Amino acid sequence: DIQMTQSPSSLSASVGDRVTITCRASQDIVNYLAWFQQKPGKAPKSLIYSASILQSGVPSKFSGSGSGTDFTLTISSLQPEDFATYYCQQYNSYPITFGQGTRLEIK
């Protein structure tokens, strides 16, 4: 199975900040990587697929990059609604696997 490792596990930031979350795959997944946002008690929301393509309706403040084994999610100009847990996911091969999540908290 492909292991996905996110860093950091938690992150404190202020409104207006720009933050970056890193996701590393245990083997080459090309660009078959997605990012999701989840708020407490809510279903996840799909943000990005193919490492850098925004899902429909997702604001351009979210951006993704990377290929191979190293990927990043960047969120610019943080707003209160952006504070949530973020997950990366690889879909290069089965089983599909997730990172452990990065909890983004308000400083």
Added chain:
Amino acid sequence: EVQLVESGGGLVQPGRSLRLSCTTSGFTFGDYAMSWFRQAPGKGLEWVGFIRSKTYGGTIEYAAAVKGRFTISRDDSKNIAYLQMKSLKTEDTAVYYCTRDTVFGVAISESWGQGTLVTVSS
């Protein structure tokens, strides 16, 4: 508007069965692949399985933890995806989500349902 509504969750004893439904609207269900995920209380997301559209053979993939116990199916005439769960274990306790994936037979989750809670306990 794309809508997915999971139902069928509840409290069930270990070893028993349960069937979850994912009722959809707002899109041509038969054209899309569908996935199931779960999230144990306080834990991260876990992939359960994936069913392709008939265009891509309707083939199914399962996570090792559920293979042989869970069955994913779809009824394109009713716009519903199912997750039949048998021989349930306490570790299957989780919120179960369905997702609408792509029309290309690739497991890229685009839209999520609200989830349904399954509690396996005696």
